[in-house]
Amino acid sequence: MIIANWKCNGSTEMVLSWFEAYNIEFNFENYDFDIFIGLALPSIYLNHFDREDSQFNFAEWGVQDVDHSDGSRTGAISVDMLIDMECDFSIIGHSERRQIFNEDNDLIKEKLKSLNNRIMPVLCIGETKEENDKGITKDILKNQLEIVNGLELDESFTIAYEPVWAIGSGLTPEPKDINEIHKYIKDVVQSNSANNLIPTVLYGGSVTDKNAESFFKEEFVDGALVGGASLDGTTFAKIVNIFNSTKKT
Ligand code: PGA
Numbered sequence: 001m002i003i004a005n006w007k008c009n010g011s012t013e014m015v016l017s018w019f020e021a022y023n024i025e026f027n028f029e030n031y032d033f034d035i036f037i038g039l040a041l042p043s044i045y046l047n048h049f050d051r052e053d054s055q056f057n058f059a060e061w062g063v064q065d066v067d068h069s070d071g072s073r074t075g076a077i078s079v080d081m082l083i084d085m086e087c088d089f090s091i092i093g094h095s096e097r098r099q100i101f102n103e104d105n106d107l108i109k110e111k112l113k114s115l116n117n118r119i120m121p122v123l124c125i126g127e128t129k130e131e132n133d134k135g136i137t138k139d140i141l142k143n144q145l146e147i148v149n150g151l152e153l154d155e156s157f158t159i160a161y162e163p164v165w166a167i168g169s170g171l172t173p174e175p176k177d178i179n180e181i182h183k184y185i186k187d188v189v190q191s192n193s194a195n196n197l198i199p200t201v202l203y204g205g206s207v208t209d210k211n212a213e214s215f216f217k218e219e220f221v222d223g224a225l226v227g228g229a230s231l232d233g234t235t236f237a238k239i240v241n242i243f244n245s246t247k248k249t
Pocket of ligand 1: 169
C-alpha cells in the first residue's frame with residue numbers, strides 16, 4: 001500500500017500535470033493490481049475530475065482528515081460526506097493535526113470510531129525527536145495506540161508510523177529499527193483490539209525514490225505514506241514501481 005499525502009499543496013493545473021507525469025512513469029505492464037495506491041489530495045479537488053477516466057482510475061481516493069460529527073461545525077467534512085463522494089480512506093491523527101490544530105487522542109478516537117467499518121482509517125502515530133532521544137518511543141506509541149483498546153477494528157484498519165522528526169526533514173530511522181517498531185505496533189494492536197486485528201503498518205517520513213527500497217525490503221513494512229515526494233508525479237510513480245517490484249502484495 002502506498003499513499004500520497006499532498007497536505008495543503010496543489011492546484012487544478014498541478015493535478016493535471018501530476019497525473020500526466022505519473023502515467024508516463026508508472027509501470028503498467030508489470031503492475032500487481034492488488035496494490036492499494038491511495039491519493040489524499042486536498043479534499044476540495046476530490047470531485048474536480050472524472051475519477052473514472054482512465055488517467056485517474058488506478059488510484060483509491062481519500063482525504064487527509066475528517067470530522068467525527070456533522071451539522072454546525074464550520075469548515076468540517078463528515079464521514080457521511082466521504083461515503084457520498086465515494087472516498088476510499090481517510091488519514092487521521094497526522095502529527096501536523098496534533099501539533100498545529102491541537103488534536104488530542106480523545107478527539108482522534110472519536111474520528112476513528114466514526115470511520116470504523118465505513119471508510120478505511122489510516123491512523124498516524126509517531127514520536128518527537130526529544131522522545132526518541134530519551135528512548136521512550138515505544139511508550140509514546142503505546143499511549144497513542146490506546147484509542148484502539150476494546151474496539152472491534154475493521155480489517156482495513158491501517159497505521160502509518162511517522163516519527164515526527166523524520167517528516168519533511170530528510171532524516172529517517174534505520175530500516176531495521178522501523179521494522180522492529182512496526183512489529184511492536186502490530187503486536188500492541190493485536191493484543192488490545194477487541195477482534196485481535198493485526199493492522200497494515202505503513203512507514204512515513206522523508207520517503208523518496210532513493211530510500212524506499214530499503215524500507216520495503218523489511219518484513220513488517222507494508223508500504224509508505226509519502227508527503228513531499230508525492231508532489232511530483234514521476235517520483236511518486238517511481239516509489240509505486242519500487243514497491244510493486246519489492247513486495248507484490
Ligand atoms: P514527508 O511527509 O514524506 O514529506 O516527510 C510525510 C507525511 O507527513 O505524511
